[in-house]
Amino acid sequence: MRxxxxxxxxxxxxxxxxxxxxxxxxxxxxxxxxxxxxxELTVERREGxxxxxxxVLDGDExxxxxxxxxxxxxxxxxxxxxxxxxxxxxxPKNGKFRLTIVTELNPADNEALMGLYRSSDVYCTQxxxxxxxxxxxxxxxxxxxxxxxxRIEAGRGQAPILLSNGNLVESGELDGGRHYAVWHDxxxxxxxxxxxxxxxxxxxKDGFTTASGKKVELGIYVEHGKxxxxxxxxxxxxxxxKWDEEVFGREYDLDVFNxxxxxxxxxxxxxxxxxxxxxxxxxxxxEDTATDVDFANIEAIIAHEYFHNWTGNRITCRDWFQLCxxxxxxxxxxxxxxxxxxxxxxxxxxxxxxxxAQQFPEDQGPLAHPVRPRRYREINNFYTATVYEKGSExxxxxxxxxxxxxxxxxxxxxxxxxxxxxxxxxxxxxxxEDASGxxxxxxxxxxxxxxxxxxxxxxxxxxxAKEFVMEIEQSVPPTPSESRKRLMHIPLSFGLxxxxxxxxxVGAVDGATVEDGVLHVRKRKHTVxxxxxxxxxxxxxxxxxxxxxxxxxxxKPQDLLFLARHDGDLFSRWQALxxxxxxxxxxxxxxxxxxxxxxxxxxxxxxxxxxxxDGELEPAYRALALTLPSEADIxxxxxxxxxxxxxxxxxxxxxxxxxxxxxxxxxxxxxxxxGCASFNPDAASAGRxxxxxxxxxxxxxxxxxxxxxxxxxxxxxNMTDRAAALMILAHRFAGSTEAKQALADFxxxxxxxxxxxxxxxxxxxxxxxxxxxxVVRSLMSHKAFSLANPNRVRSLIGTFAxxxxxxxxxxxxxxxxxxxxxxxxxxxxxxxxxARLATALRSWRSLEPVRQAxxxxxxLSIAAQPDxxxxxxxxxxxxxx
Ligand code: B3K
Ligand code: ZN
Numbered sequence: 001m002r003x004x005x006x007x008x009x010x011x012x013x014x015x016x017x018x019x020x021x022x023x024x025x026x027x028x029x030x031x032x033x034x035x036x037x038x039x040e041l042t043v044e045r046r047e048g049x050x051x052x053x054x055x056v057l058d059g060d061e062x063x064x065x066x067x068x069x070x071x072x073x074x075x076x077x078x079x080x081x082x083x084x085x086x087x088x089x090x091x092p093k094n095g096k097f098r099l100t101i102v103t104e105l106n107p108a109d110n111e112a113l114m115g116l117y118r119s120s121d122v123y124c125t126q127x128x129x130x131x132x133x134x135x136x137x138x139x140x141x142x143x144x145x146x147x148x149x150x151r152i153e154a155g156r157g158q159a160p161i162l163l164s165n166g167n168l169v170e171s172g173e174l175d176g177g178r179h180y181a182v183w184h185d186x187x188x189x190x191x192x193x194x195x196x197x198x199x200x201x202x203x204x205k206d207g208f209t210t211a212s213g214k215k216v217e218l219g220i221y222v223e224h225g226k227x228x229x230x231x232x233x234x235x236x237x238x239x240x241x242k243w244d245e246e247v248f249g250r251e252y253d254l255d256v257f258n259x260x261x262x263x264x265x266x267x268x269x270x271x272x273x274x275x276x277x278x279x280x281x282x283x284x285x286x287e288d289t290a291t292d293v294d295f296a297n298i299e300a301i302i303a304h305e306y307f308h309n310w311t312g313n314r315i316t317c318r319d320w321f322q323l324c325x326x327x328x329x330x331x332x333x334x335x336x337x338x339x340x341x342x343x344x345x346x347x348x349x350x351x352x353x354x355x356x357a358q359q360f361p362e363d364q365g366p367l368a369h370p371v372r373p374r375r376y377r378e379i380n381n382f383y384t385a386t387v388y389e390k391g392s393e394x395x396x397x398x399x400x401x402x403x404x405x406x407x408x409x410x411x412x413x414x415x416x417x418x419x420x421x422x423x424x425x426x427x428x429x430x431x432x433e434d435a436s437g438x439x440x441x442x443x444x445x446x447x448x449x450x451x452x453x454x455x456x457x458x459x460x461x462x463x464x465a466k467e468f469v470m471e472i473e474q475s476v477p478p479t480p481s482e483s484r485k486r487l488m489h490i491p492l493s494f495g496l497x498x499x500x501x502x503x504x505x506v507g508a509v510d511g512a513t514v515e516d517g518v519l520h521v522r523k524r525k526h527t528v529x530x531x532x533x534x535x536x537x538x539x540x541x542x543x544x545x546x547x548x549x550x551x552x553x554x555x556k557p558q559d560l561l562f563l564a565r566h567d568g569d570l571f572s573r574w575q576a577l578x579x580x581x582x583x584x585x586x587x588x589x590x591x592x593x594x595x596x597x598x599x600x601x602x603x604x605x606x607x608x609x610x611x612x613x614d615g616e617l618e619p620a621y622r623a624l625a626l627t628l629p630s631e632a633d634i635x636x637x638x639x640x641x642x643x644x645x646x647x648x649x650x651x652x653x654x655x656x657x658x659x660x661x662x663x664x665x666x667x668x669x670x671x672x673x674x675g676c677a678s679f680n681p682d683a684a685s686a687g688r689x690x691x692x693x694x695x696x697x698x699x700x701x702x703x704x705x706x707x708x709x710x711x712x713x714x715x716x717x718n719m720t721d722r723a724a725a726l727m728i729l730a731h732r733f734a735g736s737t738e739a740k741q742a743l744a745d746f747x748x749x750x751x752x753x754x755x756x757x758x759x760x761x762x763x764x765x766x767x768x769x770x771x772x773x774x775v776v777r778s779l780m781s782h783k784a785f786s787l788a789n790p791n792r793v794r795s796l797i798g799t800f801a802x803x804x805x806x807x808x809x810x811x812x813x814x815x816x817x818x819x820x821x822x823x824x825x826x827x828x829x830x831x832x833x834x835a836r837l838a839t840a841l842r843s844w845r846s847l848e849p850v851r852q853a854x855x856x857x858x859x860l861s862i863a864a865q866p867d868x869x870x871x872x873x874x875x876x877x878x879x880x881x
Contacts, residue, residue: 001112001831002060002084004377004870011321011374017139018049022188024146026136028116030123030154030198032108035116036065038100039136045095054089055099057137060115060130064137066102086137103136110134111788111829119264120223122199123159124277126270129320129379132191142317143422145188152198153180159198161221165189165273167255185273187253188420190316195272197260202227206234208241210251216241221260222283229284232295232681233259233302240303243337248411250310259283259302263754266790266832267383269301271308278305281755281791287679287718289756292686294719299341304334310415318422320379324371324447325425327383328391335392342683345570346620352545352571353624355393359385359548361636363452365842366879368479372425372447377874380832386450393548394446400491400518400546401443402436410435442489442522450479453488455521457553461536468496468533472512472519472526480881490521493546493569496530496537501566507532518546538562540576543569555579557601564607570617574625577611580604581654585634588650593643598653609662612669612695619673620687623694628654631805635846643848644805648768652701659702666702670695679718686720693724697732706733713742719756722746727763734767757784758795765800765807772807773815776800780822787826790833797822801840808840809847813854816841820858823872824865831869838862838875856880 023042028035043055061083067074070092080087091097110117115134116125125131133140150164156179162171166185173179202224208216218237220230237259244250254274265279282301285294311333312326339347362368362385369382371391376382399407410432418427425447429440456473472492476485495503495517506514511528513520519528538559541551563576581604588598611617611625629637631647638647659666673692679685700709706729713725726746729739743760750756761784765776779785779796786792801808801819808815819840827834844855862868863876 001828001869002871003867004873007377009320009376009379011319011372014319014321016046017141017144018046018053019055019139020044020046021139021144021146023149024138025149025151026194027151028153028196028198030107030152030159032118033106035105035107035123037103037105037116037136039103039138041099041101041138043097043099045091049095051091051093051095052089053091054087055091057086057088057101058130058133058140059084059086059137060133062134062137063104064101065104066100068100070098071100084133101137105135112832113264113266113790113830114832116196117264119262121158122197122201122260122262123154124197124199124260124262125195125272126266126277127194127272128192128270130192132194135194138191140191142190142192142319145190145316145420145422147184147186147188148194149182149184150194150196151180151182152196153178154198157200159200161197161199161201161203163195163197163221163258163260163275165193165195165275167274185254187273187314189273189313190422193271193273193313193316195270195275195277197221197262197275197277200224201260204230204234206238208238208252208257210241211245212251214251214255216252216254217256219256219258220283221258222280223261223263226261226280226284229286229289230261232285233283233298236299236302237306239299239341240306240337243303243340244307244310244333247336247340248310248333248408250307250415252309253314257306259305263791264789266830269305271305271312273309273313276305279791281758284755285681287681289719289750289753291720291723291759292681292689295681295686296338296342300334300338303337304330307333307337314420315415315418316422318424320376320382321372321374322424323379323382324387324391324394325423325428327388328371328393329395329428331388331392332395335396343618343620343687345574346618346624346683346687348544348571349574349621349624351389351392355385355389355545355548356636357630357632359389360452360550361632361843362386363390363450363479364477364636365845366480366881367839367842367875368450370448370450370482374448378835378870380871381835381874390548393545397443397446397491397547398432398440400493401440401489401520402432402438403516406436406438407432442487445486445488449476449485449488450482451476451485453490453547453549455490455492455549455551455553457539457541457551459539461533463534463536466532466534468506468530468537468539470526470528470530470539472521472528474521474524480878487522487524490547490549492519492521492541493517493543494519495540495543495567495569495572496533497540497563497566497568498537499535501568503568504533504535504537506530517543540567540569540572542575543572545571545575557583557603561603561607564611570621574621577607577625578629580607582629582634582637585629585647585650585654586638588653589634589638589646592646592649592653598650598657600654600657605658605661608658609665612662612666612691618684618687619691620683623687623690626658626691626694626698635805635843640846641848642846642851644809644851645811648806655698655701659698659700663699663702666695666698667708670699670708689718689720689724693721696724697728700728700732706736706738709733710738710742713745719759723759723763726760727766730763731767734769751784754784754789755791758791761785761792761796762799765796766804768804768806770807770810772800772804773810773818776807777818787822788829790830793826793833793837797826798837798840801837809851809855811850811854813851813857816855816858817861820861823862827869827872831871835869835871835875838872838879842879844879 025040027038114131152162162181164183170182201221206218261280261283269278414431512526567573709728716722
């Protein structure tokens with residue numbers, strides 16, 4: 001475990017290395033507990049660097065067994081070595097030499113899952129961000145680009161499959177049942193993109209011919225017996241390859257593209273050049289074991305990792321501060337891909353919900369940081385919603401500001417200029433400035449400044465003068481270590497909707513630049529006058545969520561209702577109804593805290609019924625519209641002094657009101673949507689299932705009857721319907737015979753499939769109420785559970801802490817105490833997973849005082865431990881600061 005040293009890394013300290021390593025040859029002789037790694041580095045001193053400059057290589061828990069310079073063993077007085085550093089002085093005068101480094105690794109013992117490790121008897125690697133230094137001593141930083149040749153040797157019986165980056169150039173048999181393979185990757189790459197996989201795996205193979213006629217062999221490797229479940233991932237891969245050619249003009253460049261699914265993985269997947277390694281959760285799917293959400297995630301993540309081949313691999317990051325250069329941009333690309341493959345409006349709503357649920361609390365809490373941070377203590381803690389999701393929104397805003405044509409030209413220029421380089425955000429923005437002739441200097445603040453900007457809006461209409469006036473005021477809230485903020489350039493898409501529901505053509509506009517329906521807010525205050533507006537329009541703001549901001553706009557409920565029915569922008573139509581729900585829930589929350597019963601505006605309840613039955617809208621869209629804001633959404637809008645029992649009660653009350661008002665209508669709609677004989681994972685079929693399952697929830701709550709869900713559970717022919725019914729039974733009818741029966745059936749049916757049992761853990765961990773902490777504790781002794789497997793930990797412990805507001809935030813603090821104990825137990829094996837878990841406590845200051853004190857105690861109990869990892873100490877100390 002890498003212990004915390006307190007060292008802080010700063011963007012302004014960046015300087016290029018003294019040495020280059022243009023070539024690297026790696027030789028692995030694999031064995032579970034004693035793998036020998038021979039690294040041969042071709043080193044060149046950079047021009048202008050002093051002759052006596054030493055070469056300082058990074059390591060992490062390494063054991064050096066041999067060191068040679070130009071083939072000669074180096075005497076011990078010529079170098080200094082420790083597990084985390086190798087320093088060599090007195091180097092050849094001409095500055096060119098060959099260094100041979102031999103290290104010995106114990107992959108079977110590596111539970112941090114960084115570097116070379118074993119997952120179900122398969123050797124695999126994870127090197128991003130700093131895992132390569134756990135394999136050999138190296139200049140382990142993203143601006144160090146080398147051409148890799150990798151030889152892998154292993155027993156054929158244990159590891160018939162030997163894979164690395166690039167193209168296979170040689171393979172053969174050796175004595176004693178051993179064999180080897182040599183892989184060569186002609187594209188210079190940073191060490192974080194190195195990968196190796198060796199083991200006994202099954203596979204499916206396919207092919208793709210690129211636009212310029214290059215034939216690429218595609219392979220997906222999975223555990224034996226699971227091959228059929230990789231078919232959807234393969235289909236998604238081929239669609240991604242085609243889409244990137246069509247939309248971004250990007251072709252694949254090697255002869256092979258391989259994907260390997262492993263069951264122990266710290267995150268979703270990894271874009272290693274030509275050899276993507278995936279968490280098996282994001283590869284394996286069929287109708288019996290995966291939900292529609294799983295299918296959509298697989299499609300998106302396969303695409304994301306594939307798209308990294310250009311945005312991340314061909315053009316990589318100069319340093320880790322530039323992480324959003326590859327991640328934000330690649331998320332934007334995968335969002336666009338999914339929007340094109342599925343429904344754009346539905347996709348956009350889902351993206352915004354994720355952004356608000358994950359990035360807004362980060363931006364508004366103690367862990368806030370800019371999309372491009374300026375300092376870090378542990379880089380693994382910066383793979384955040386801000387870098388990824390807000391980073392994607394920033395790329396999207398560039399497109400909104402420039403328009404599709406200039407955006408594409410800017411991207412092309414970026415690819416042309418920086419192919420083969422390690423680039424920066426400045427390089428990226430410059431490509432768009434040069435392609436468009438626009439000045440993006442104010443816009444660049446989106447990368448540099450943390451915090452969610454807010455726009456306060458007031459409007460007035462002067463009938464006689466036919467003038468509509470919008471007053472806009474921007475503010476950016478202070479965030480940790482950034483109290484003063486500069487004014488941002490916010491592209492605000494809008495429409496003025498007339499009585500007939502159509503947008504009004506506006507005449508002259510004064511007070512801000514308006515282009516193609518986008519108002520450019522750049523100053524603190526704008527008074528925007530629209531001329532020629534005869535009737536008072538209803539204004540629809542931030543259409544399509546053109547900017548990741550909050551709005552303070554006291555829009556009349558009847559105007560919101562009007563937009564919920566008529567807004568031509570489907571995102572904003574959803575938003576209007578969602579805003580009405582949120583406002584109603586906040587009112588109910590305050591009522592509950594004041595001991596009042598909740599009453600809801602009948603017009604709002606009626607609108608829920610109208611939306612449900614609106615045949616003009618896709619089922620998937622209706623499902624999203626009918627999904628009430630989550631308890632966390634309500635809490636975020638309220639902001640402080642949160643009592644999670646009251647947010648839960650408010651949401652329940654509105655659910656019951658809507659369910660009871662539309663019981664029969666929803667039941668018959670539910671029945672009408674039934675009847676898809678054969679399973680199809682496509683967006684339209686998934687949408688029907690989504691709507692059906694939202695309706696089933698309303699029907700169940702309204703009738704206070706487990707029977708409809710129990711019937712669906714028993715008759716389900718796919719995982720989406722089965723899991724949805726199980727969730728209703730376990731959450732709404734906990735302890736009932738039906739719920740117990742369904743949980744037992746599910747457990748038995750999937751007893752040999754840990755990935756599916758994750759859903760079973762998750763459903764139980766999210767059951768509302770004070771008793772769940774005990775259930776979670778006892779599920780930790782289930783035979784399928786393991787603290788060593790990140791998927792298990794995230795399903796049971798992670799979802800309990802992030803998605804169970806009442807259970808986790810139990811008033812007596814037991815949820816937090818239990819959680820702190822488990823975080824520390826996980827940390828012993830896997831600091832990265834523990835640190836990620838611990839972020840669940842980031843919003844502790846918004847709780848009511850009693851819970852706040854209990855959450856703080858739990859955080860302090862973690863911070864009090866001696867010898868914490870840098871990962872966990874960084875998160876806990878920033879959260880408490
Ligand atoms: N680049 C990886 C994430 C690596 C995380 C390291 N802590 C997957 C991705 O974003 O595509
Ligand atoms: Zn990525």
